[in-house]
Amino acid sequence: MVVGAEMVKAEVKKRLSDPDVLLGILDNLPTSIVVKNSDLQFVYSNRAHCEIIGKSEAELLGASDKDFWEPAQAKKFLENDNLVLQQGIEFDTEETATNDAGLSTLLLTKKSRLTNSDGQTYLLVTNTDISTLRKREDQYKALTETIPVGVVQLEEDGTIGFSNQLFNAYCGGDISSEGRHVFINKLGSAHQGFPGLACKFETDVVVAGLGRRSVIAISSGWMNIGSSGRSAIISIIDISEMMELRRINEEVSRLNRELADNMAKLASAQDELLKKGRMEQLGQLTATIAHELRNPLGSVRTSAFLIERKLKDKALGIESQLERINKGVTRCDNIITQLLDFSRTKQLFCQPADLDVWLTEVVEEEAKRLPEKLNLDLQLGLSGKHVPFDPSRLQRAVINMISNAAEAMSDLKTPMAAEAHITISTYFKDDHVSVRVSDNGPGIPAEVLGRVREPLFTTKSFGTGLGIPAIEQIAVQHGGRLDIASEPGRGTVFTVWLPMKALEAEMAA
Amino acid sequence: MSRLLNILVVDDDAANAESLAELFQMDNHRVIVAYDGVQAIEAFSLNKVDVGFFDVMMPNKNGVDSFMEIKATNPEARIYFMTGYSADDLLDKAVAGGALGVFSKPVDLSKLLQAVESEAA
Numbered sequence: 001m002v003v004g005a006e007m008v009k010a011e012v013k014k015r016l017s018d019p020d021v022l023l024g025i026l027d028n029l030p031t032s033i034v035v036k037n038s039d040l041q042f043v044y045s046n047r048a049h050c051e052i053i054g055k056s057e058a059e060l061l062g063a064s065d066k067d068f069w070e071p072a073q074a075k076k077f078l079e080n081d082n083l084v085l086q087q088g089i090e091f092d093t094e095e096t097a098t099n100d101a102g103l104s105t106l107l108l109t110k111k112s113r114l115t116n117s118d119g120q121t122y123l124l125v126t127n128t129d130i131s132t133l134r135k136r137e138d139q140y141k142a143l144t145e146t147i148p149v150g151v152v153q154l155e156e157d158g159t160i161g162f163s164n165q166l167f168n169a170y171c172g173g174d175i176s177s178e179g180r181h182v183f184i185n186k187l188g189s190a191h192q193g194f195p196g197l198a199c200k201f202e203t204d205v206v207v208a209g210l211g212r213r214s215v216i217a218i219s220s221g222w223m224n225i226g227s228s229g230r231s232a233i234i235s236i237i238d239i240s241e242m243m244e245l246r247r248i249n250e251e252v253s254r255l256n257r258e259l260a261d262n263m264a265k266l267a268s269a270q271d272e273l274l275k276k277g278r279m280e281q282l283g284q285l286t287a288t289i290a291h292e293l294r295n296p297l298g299s300v301r302t303s304a305f306l307i308e309r310k311l312k313d314k315a316l317g318i319e320s321q322l323e324r325i326n327k328g329v330t331r332c333d334n335i336i337t338q339l340l341d342f343s344r345t346k347q348l349f350c351q352p353a354d355l356d357v358w359l360t361e362v363v364e365e366e367a368k369r370l371p372e373k374l375n376l377d378l379q380l381g382l383s384g385k386h387v388p389f390d391p392s393r394l395q396r397a398v399i400n401m402i403s404n405a406a407e408a409m410s411d412l413k414t415p416m417a418a419e420a421h422i423t424i425s426t427y428f429k430d431d432h433v434s435v436r437v438s439d440n441g442p443g444i445p446a447e448v449l450g451r452v453r454e455p456l457f458t459t460k461s462f463g464t465g466l467g468i469p470a471i472e473q474i475a476v477q478h479g480g481r482l483d484i485a486s487e488p489g490r491g492t493v494f495t496v497w498l499p500m501k502a503l504e505a506e507m508a509a
Numbered sequence: 510m511s512r513l514l515n516i517l518v519v520d521d522d523a524a525n526a527e528s529l530a531e532l533f534q535m536d537n538h539r540v541i542v543a544y545d546g547v548q549a550i551e552a553f554s555l556n557k558v559d560v561g562f563f564d565v566m567m568p569n570k571n572g573v574d575s576f577m578e579i580k581a582t583n584p585e586a587r588i589y590f591m592t593g594y595s596a597d598d599l600l601d602k603a604v605a606g607g608a609l610g611v612f613s614k615p616v617d618l619s620k621l622l623q624a625v626e627s628e629a630a
């Protein structure tokens with residue numbers, strides 16, 4: 001025990017044994033205390049009771065309620081008094097008392113029966129003026145009717161202390177205790193601990209007459225705010241309109257994104273169409289030019305051949321000139337081939353075939369055209385897999401990759417290194433196969449690598465700049481793609497990826 | 510000893526046709542030149558042709574169509590094609606119809622002469 005507490009307690013006990021002290025305390029209490037005998041005459045009245053009635057204790061003693069209250073009021077008091085006196089039950093009520101001066105007071109009244117040691121019974125009545133308290137309570141209740149929030153006070157024992165009209169509306173108009181509990185239970189099923197634990201959450205509830213509503217529910221959790229037991233204040237904020245706005249906003253955002261996507265798709269489709277149109281024009285133009293140029297090239301080649309044969313034994317020393325003519329014809333022919341390859345927009349003719357077997361033939365044929373010092377490695381990894389492809393188109397892509405690699409290495413200022421080699425390999429991953437051509441040449445500088453896919457871009461003195469775009473175009477036409485990786489000083493890797501399953505359009509072709 | 514052949518060269522490009530004719534004549538073959546498909550058919554009907562070298566794209570009648578007509582009356586006709594660019598559909602038809610082969614222009618002359626030699630053997 002706290003030091004000194006024992007001493008003070010003993011001192012209080014000693015003082016209270018003095019009746020004057022005790023009566024002084026009773027007179028100073030704000031609660032009115034009155035003791036009535038079995039005839040319901042006042043035998044004791046403290047000062048607060050005297051003030052309620054407006055008489056001195058001396059005037060009250062021996063008198064009874066009927067002498068001071070208006071008759072109906074007095075009758076009601078006396079009936080209750082008798083009930084408590086005769087049956088000994090506790091009486092506890094709030095009542096409005098109007099004295100004979102017409103002044104009303106809200107009283108919290110408690111009545112109980114006392115029995116003296118000599119067997120006489122008395123009635124102890126206490127009255128607490130709760131008018132101010134109730135006025136404040138009414139103010140708060142009025143306040144809850146002015147805010148757009150449903151409010152309910154729920155006692156821990158389940159009784160509803162108070163609820164405002166908005167809350168009652170959520171109960172679908174059923175403002176019976178059960179009706180309001182049904183709604184509170186709906187909220188409770190959406191959040192653990194509700195309403196006993198302080199919490200705040202969003203949920204949807206279906207309300208009779210209102211339909212589905214989105215609400216924020218807030219509970220204070222159990223707390224001591226009532227006169228007896230704990231209760232919780234629960235607030236319900238309807239955010240359905242806000243949610244609807246949010247939903248509309250999200251929908252608008254989604255539609256905007258979709259619109260932007262579609263616009264982008266449309267723009268790219270337009271580009272594609274334009275490009276296709278241009279490519280088709282280019283294709284027709286190129287085909288015409290190819291035909292028109294190859295005829296004279298043919299006669300130039302044949303004529304050079306005739307000259308060579310006619311003057312063979314004459315030792316005119318024109319061999320190198322004739323060779324230049326022949327090389328020129330071949331170069332022109334190669335340029336035409338590249339133009340035709342690039343501008344070719346015709347549908348592919350894809351047939352599933354063993355890619356490894358096919359590639360072996362292509363590489364063997366191409367190897368004959370390459371410098372002997374160049375080592376060609378073929379590493380096949382498809383183990384007999386059949387893949388749909390257009391042989392003449394893919395052959396062009398493979399030849400372009402191999403001749404690019406070969407040219408990259410012959411571009412070296414020094415003679416081709418003995419270890420110069422090109423590795424051609426096949427590989428499959430998931431639903432794609434790859435044909436990869438890698439060299440150990442000088443590699444492509446980063447600034448050039450970024451542009452090699454551009455048509456007409458070339459760093460070669462005799463290049464059309466169409467070789468790589470044609471490879472890419474062939475890969476894309478097959479539904480695949482071209483990857484290019486290069487490291488200056490180490491070499492370059494070209495990889496054409498093809499889908500194992502043909503594009504539907506090609507299957508139809 | 511290889512025999513001498515009657516060779517039909519068909520090409521609307523006169524320089525081409527004539528230079529090829531001269532090439533074959535150098536080896537003493539007899540060469541007939543035609544400048545379109547109709548002339549080619551006529552040349553076949555008037556001459557005994559051992560082997561023909563036909564251009565594809567020509568006025569009046571293209572090489573493949575005239576080849577098909579010749580084949581209809583001369584199933585034994587031996588004909589090669591020469592083309593400036595691959596007209597896949599036409600050439601597929603020609604090869605299916607019994608053409609001996611296709612040379613792309615400008616023609617690789619050593620291969621062309623090989624073909625003539627094998628015809629003459």
